[in-house]
Amino acid sequence: MEQKKKVLFVATVVKTHINTFHLPFLKMFKEYGWEVHVAAKNDFVDEPCVIPNCDRHFDIDFARSPFSKSNIKAYKQLKQIIETNHYDIIHCHTPVAGVLTRLAARTAKGTTVIYTAHGFHFYQGAPLINWLVYYPVERVCGKFTDKLITVNQEDYHRANSWRLRNNGKIYYVPGIGVDLEEIQNISINKVQKKKEIGISNDVKVLLSVGELN
Known part of the structure; x- marks a missing residue:
């Protein structure tokens, strides 16, 4: 029997990221017969952690702050998971999880590493500290990335000057895929x-669309 292909989705948190944005993709891979890990x-607080169409979930000690010591443990956890499971595709999201995952997967053979940048923290007008911390890290991690997906034109054009692994490609998806026209x-x-x-x-109405975070 042919062994199932494996895909690993990585993000900082389950409920407010994986289950909010990625369930259609987990479902798609399952329908194609892949083994899906997260x-x-x-x-989750006071309720069970349920991820539809996920064969295996690894609870990783991610911290949102890149300076947190718990991210050292998270890196070691990811390294062991990746070395043990031999994934065909790893798709990582969010800045901290994206960096740690690509570093942990840098020596993985036969694995395509994809990173979706949901808006770089360095952009025109961003604080200097953002450029000093995040920009060089993303440039280095590009060397461990096979496919980079950006969601705005500024990130796309800036990343086009970077060198990805194996002559990797950079993609542009407009926002989160909403058809603006x-x-x-x-x-x-x-x-x-x-x-x-x-x-x-006679009442004026203001509509604000976005995530309050």
Whole structure:
């Protein structure tokens, strides 16, 4: 019997990252017959940690701060997991988890390492400390990355000057994949919409879209 291919998804936390953003991808790999693993900190409180379509979950001691000593333990945990399971693909997310995973997987043979940058912390106008800390780290980690996915044009153009492993490729996905043209073409009758949701026509409405973090 042919051995199943294995994929490892890595992010800082389960509930507010893996289960919020990546469940469709876990499901896709399962449908294609892959064995799906997740490495992320269990951030469920007073409820069981459940990850749909996940064959195995590794609870990793990630800390959001790159200066936390617990990340040393997280690196060792990842190194052991990667060396033991021999993954075909490792797809990592979030800055700290992304860096630790790529360092831990740098000697893994036959493994394609993918990193999705959900917006680099260094950008035009960012604090100097962000450039001093995160920029050189991402440049170095590019050498251990086979595929880099960026979600905005600034990150895409900046990363294009970097050298990835095995002549790796850099991809641009607009935001989180929302079709902006489809949204922009939506026509709304403001008076009718206000009436529908119980707002007086003379009241000004402000819509803010985003994650409060």
